[in-house]
Amino acid sequence: MIHSHFYNKELETLDRGRLRELQNEKLVALLRAIGANKFYEERFRAAGIRREDxxxxxxxxxxxxxxxxxxxxxxxxxxxFGRLLSFPLSEYLYFHQTSGTTGRPLIWLDTRESWDTWLRCWGYVYRGAGVTEHDVIYFAFSFGPYVSHWAAIDGARRLGALGISGAGLKSEQRLRAILENNCTVLVCTPTYALHLVEVARRHGIDLRSSAVRISIHAGEPGASLPNVKRAIEEGWGAACNDHAGATEVGAWAFPCTAADAGGIHLNEAEFLFEVIDPLTGHAAPEGERGELVVTSLGRAGMPVVRYRTGDLVEGTTERCPCGRTHARILGGVLGRADDMLIVRGVNLYPSAIDNLIRSLPHVVEYEVEIRRLDGMDDLLVKIERAEGLTEDPVAALSNAFRSQFNIRVTIEEVSRGSLPRYEFKARRFKRVADLPQGSGANK
Ligand SMILES: [Zn+2]
Incomplete structure (x- = not known):
C-alpha cells in the first residue's frame, strides 16, 4: 500500500478541471496584482495585450x-533590481541572488507574501517526501546569498520540524553534527550527499546506521537519475527524494513516495506549467520532451510570467498511484535545453553521462572536458578510482560508454582527491579550447 503524505490533500487531489479553474482565478489575481510592474507593463504593451483581457x-x-x-x-x-518590483521597496524583506555560474548574478527580492509562497512550496516537498514535525532536518548548505537554502530551512520550521544549519562547517563537522543530533532528514545537493558518503567511509563511519531516513535534494538535477538515486540510498540507508526549483521561480516540483511511478510532481496549485519545443516556442505534444515554461502564481512581488526555465522535461498528466492529480515530469529535470552534446554523431545530455558513471562502483569522482573536434564534441573523462579497487576503472568505463552509447571516449585516471568536490551546483562538464582540425582523424 502506498502511503501518501499530503501537504494540502484537497488541492493535491483536485479534479483537473477544477485545478484549471483555480489556476485561472489565480492568474487573473496575479495579473491584477502586478499592475504597477513597469517591466511587464512594457512587455505586454509591446505585445499589444491588455492585462485585463x-x-x-x-x-x-x-x-x-x-x-x-x-x-x-x-x-x-x-x-x-531592474523595474521588476511590483510594489514599493519598503514591502520587501528578503534579498537573495543567483550563484552567477553563467554570468552576472540575478538579484531576487521577496515580500512577506511571496516568501509565504516559498514556504508553502517547501511544505509540499517535505510532506511529499514523508517528513513530519517530528523530524530533525540537517541542511548541508553554505547559506550564502542563495534563496533555496534559506527557503528550505524556513520551510522546515513552518512545517514544525527542527532545522539545523550546516553553514560554515567542513564535511567532517557536518557528519558529526548529523550523527550527534540524531538528524533524520538530510537536505543537500545529490553530489554532496555522495561526497559525504565518501568522507564517512574514509573515517570508518557507516551512515546506514545513522538516524537519517530521508534525503531531499536540491540545487542541481541528479536525484531522479536511477543510478544516482541508488548510490545515495545505499550510502545513507535512506529514501532519496528529488525536487526542483529556481531562484526566480520557486520550488516548483515535489516528490511523492510512489517511487515506482517515477518522476516528481509539478506543483500545479502554485504554478502554471507549459512544455514547449525550445526551437519553435510552440507547445510540445503531451508526453514529448520539451522546455519547461513556468508562471509563478503566488509571487507577485517580483513575478515571472511564462518564464523559460531552460530545463528539459517529459511531462505526463496520467494519474499517479499516490492519488495526486498534479502532473509529473518523468525522470525529473532531464537536462538543460542548451546543454546537449553531440559526441561522434550521438546526441547526449550530461545527465545521461552522469547516470552511466554512477552505475559503476569504480569511480568516486569525475570531470568531463568537452572539446570541439572536427565540428563534433569530443569527450575527455577524468576519473578518480574508488579505494581498495583492483579492477581497472578505465576499461570498465570505456566499455560502458561503448555498450550504452556506442561511442568511444578518452578516459584518464587521475590521482585520488585531485578533482574538485562540489557542495552546490557541480560543474563537472567543462568546455575547453577546440582541438586543431584533423587531429582526431586516427581515433
Ligand atoms: Zn505521486
Missing part, C-alpha cells in the same frame, strides 16, 4: 515569454 490560461498564450537574459538585462539597465 487575460482571463484564462488559454488567453495567456498571447503573452510573451520571459527569459533569464531579459531579467539580467533589465537589472543591468536599471540597477540594482
Amino acid at each position: 487575460v482571463l484564462s490560461v488559454e488567453d495567456m498564450q498571447a503573452l510573451p515569454f520571459t527569459r533569464k537574459s531579459d531579467l539580467i538585462a533589465e537589472q543591468e539597465a536599471h540597477p540594482p
Whole structure:
C-alpha cells in the first residue's frame, strides 16, 4: 500500500478541471496584482495585450515569454533590481541572488507574501517526501546569498520540524553534527550527499546506521537519475527524494513516495506549467520532451510570467498511484535545453553521462572536458578510482560508454582527491579550447 503524505490533500487531489479553474482565478489575481510592474507593463504593451483581457490560461498564450537574459538585462539597465518590483521597496524583506555560474548574478527580492509562497512550496516537498514535525532536518548548505537554502530551512520550521544549519562547517563537522543530533532528514545537493558518503567511509563511519531516513535534494538535477538515486540510498540507508526549483521561480516540483511511478510532481496549485519545443516556442505534444515554461502564481512581488526555465522535461498528466492529480515530469529535470552534446554523431545530455558513471562502483569522482573536434564534441573523462579497487576503472568505463552509447571516449585516471568536490551546483562538464582540425582523424 502506498502511503501518501499530503501537504494540502484537497488541492493535491483536485479534479483537473477544477485545478484549471483555480489556476485561472489565480492568474487573473496575479495579473491584477502586478499592475504597477513597469517591466511587464512594457512587455505586454509591446505585445499589444491588455492585462485585463487575460482571463484564462488559454488567453495567456498571447503573452510573451520571459527569459533569464531579459531579467539580467533589465537589472543591468536599471540597477540594482531592474523595474521588476511590483510594489514599493519598503514591502520587501528578503534579498537573495543567483550563484552567477553563467554570468552576472540575478538579484531576487521577496515580500512577506511571496516568501509565504516559498514556504508553502517547501511544505509540499517535505510532506511529499514523508517528513513530519517530528523530524530533525540537517541542511548541508553554505547559506550564502542563495534563496533555496534559506527557503528550505524556513520551510522546515513552518512545517514544525527542527532545522539545523550546516553553514560554515567542513564535511567532517557536518557528519558529526548529523550523527550527534540524531538528524533524520538530510537536505543537500545529490553530489554532496555522495561526497559525504565518501568522507564517512574514509573515517570508518557507516551512515546506514545513522538516524537519517530521508534525503531531499536540491540545487542541481541528479536525484531522479536511477543510478544516482541508488548510490545515495545505499550510502545513507535512506529514501532519496528529488525536487526542483529556481531562484526566480520557486520550488516548483515535489516528490511523492510512489517511487515506482517515477518522476516528481509539478506543483500545479502554485504554478502554471507549459512544455514547449525550445526551437519553435510552440507547445510540445503531451508526453514529448520539451522546455519547461513556468508562471509563478503566488509571487507577485517580483513575478515571472511564462518564464523559460531552460530545463528539459517529459511531462505526463496520467494519474499517479499516490492519488495526486498534479502532473509529473518523468525522470525529473532531464537536462538543460542548451546543454546537449553531440559526441561522434550521438546526441547526449550530461545527465545521461552522469547516470552511466554512477552505475559503476569504480569511480568516486569525475570531470568531463568537452572539446570541439572536427565540428563534433569530443569527450575527455577524468576519473578518480574508488579505494581498495583492483579492477581497472578505465576499461570498465570505456566499455560502458561503448555498450550504452556506442561511442568511444578518452578516459584518464587521475590521482585520488585531485578533482574538485562540489557542495552546490557541480560543474563537472567543462568546455575547453577546440582541438586543431584533423587531429582526431586516427581515433
Ligand atoms: Zn505521486
